[in-house]
Amino acid sequence: MQDNILLKSNNTKLGATPMDGHVNFTLSDRLRKSPYYEATLKAGAKTFTLYNHMIMPTSYEGAEADYWNLINNVTMWDVAAERQVEIIGGDAYKFVEYITSRDLSKLQIGQGKYALITDENGGIINDPIILKLAENHFWLSIADSDVLLWTRGLVCGLGWDVQISEPDVSPLAIQGPNHLPLMIDLFGDWVKDIKYFFFKEVELEGIPLIVQKSGWSKQGGFELYLRDGSKGQKLWDIVATAGKKYDIKPGTPNNIERVESGLFSWGNDMDINSNPLELPLANFCQLDKEADYLSRNALHRIRSEGITKKLVGLVVEGDAFIGGCASPWQVKSGNKICGKVTSAAYSPRLKINMAMATLDKGFNDIDSEVEVETPWGKRLGKVSPIPFN
Structure with missing residues (x-):
């Protein structure tokens, strides 16, 4: 039935x-x-x-x-x-270090760390909490993407001693x-x-x-x-x-x-077309860590060349937003599209319309003003720090 x-x-x-x-x-x-x-x-x-x-x-x-x-x-x-992605085997620690730029060398048994999982181009696959249950036993507590399949495919290609499954x-x-x-x-x-x-x-x-x-x-x-x-x-x-x-x-x-607290959502505020340097998450990325990792070359190149866009906050004028941002809203400066709103909400505590937006270089400095095309018409937005307070 x-x-x-x-x-x-x-x-x-x-x-x-x-x-x-x-x-x-x-x-x-x-x-x-x-x-x-x-x-x-x-x-x-x-x-x-x-x-x-x-x-x-x-x-x-x-x-x-x-x-x-x-x-x-x-x-x-x-x-x-x-869901949890369970990683066990003789190369389990080597593997979890390989899939993230976060330095896990000091991760203790009984401890978790927030980490961005990135591919060979620096794209963000997911942003799980990595839990260490034993020396070669880890869980990835994942956001909404097919990390199980991606990690199983990756370890198959590497040929390492790692078994990956979804536990109960x-x-x-x-x-x-x-x-x-x-x-x-x-x-x-x-x-x-x-x-x-x-x-x-x-x-x-x-x-x-x-x-x-x-x-x-x-x-x-x-x-x-x-x-x-x-x-x-x-x-x-x-x-x-x-x-x-x-x-x-x-x-x-x-x-x-x-949104008020500045917690980012994979699939909305970041995805495989984003990279960690575009987000205000520098404390969770150690690009020069000792352990080898998949996106090292890509992230070093991006760091050297400089990012072209950045995730920022916006405070948007007008009546209170009804609901959130079900699909991206265009952001413009003059007639030029300069980014998109990826998350939005009205804060009944702060009495402001809040948004997270990915904006191009030259438009994402704090207090810069842009135009947001909301479902309720065009509104002025001002770049703000995240979190909102």
Whole structure:
């Protein structure tokens, strides 16, 4: 039996017809359900997206209400679509160093690092968290692209002693400023001392987990990497029950909060046609690291020649944006196209329209003014630092 589910772009309204942006998708094994799927429906998930060939909730009470729940309280997210690529074997460490310009030489067992995975041209394949579980055992906790296939093809060509697979691992995130008392109730006082991106292997009422201090928000929190998909409903119920005293709400990665916080989205703000030097992520790239890596020659060449475009923030005038940026908006200076907006949102806290844009050289200096072609007409935009505050 197949289910139908409604997925919508983030600038359409519930109840709209397919002409307005709604599409009914028929679920099958090609569009996988998360171990928390039934729980999210019962919790009131209203909209979903496709992510790593899975369906993932994108809102419960609506973007702004979900934003305030995250900003003010504590929320729990089904992010099982944040899949893991497992890398093991005698050459596993050599391989993870090879696919990124991030220096992993000091990565400890029980630690993760944010790293851009880049190809032979310097293009960004993905921007995962790399977790080190043992000396030659790693996970790539990935964004939305086919990293499993790319890494398997690459290691096949290299002929190294590396085995790559997708394990039965499905993260559940706990995010928000009030996350810590809930985490202490669930796991004990040791969670207070865990450093960012570090993790610990534990069990919770017989459920095997990895608990990592991380998550796709700047509000603070943890991710619980469920290692047995059959226990998804049980884990959801345990967290939801323990969270009642803290008025926990179901939530999702929130577009308003992540734009406000300057968190970049692969597939929107960067992709295989971008390179790390175009993004304000210099701290996560060590182009001269000792270990060999695939994009060394390309990134050194780009550094020598200089970048031609850069990802920046924009503050855009006019009425509040309704929804986000479902497809890129052109950016012009005079009659010249000088870039594109890749993400956008109205901040109800800052009372501004925010955007992330890739702008050509000569147009991306702070306080430069450009013209943005929004769905609501042309508007003036001013280049701003990221994050917004």
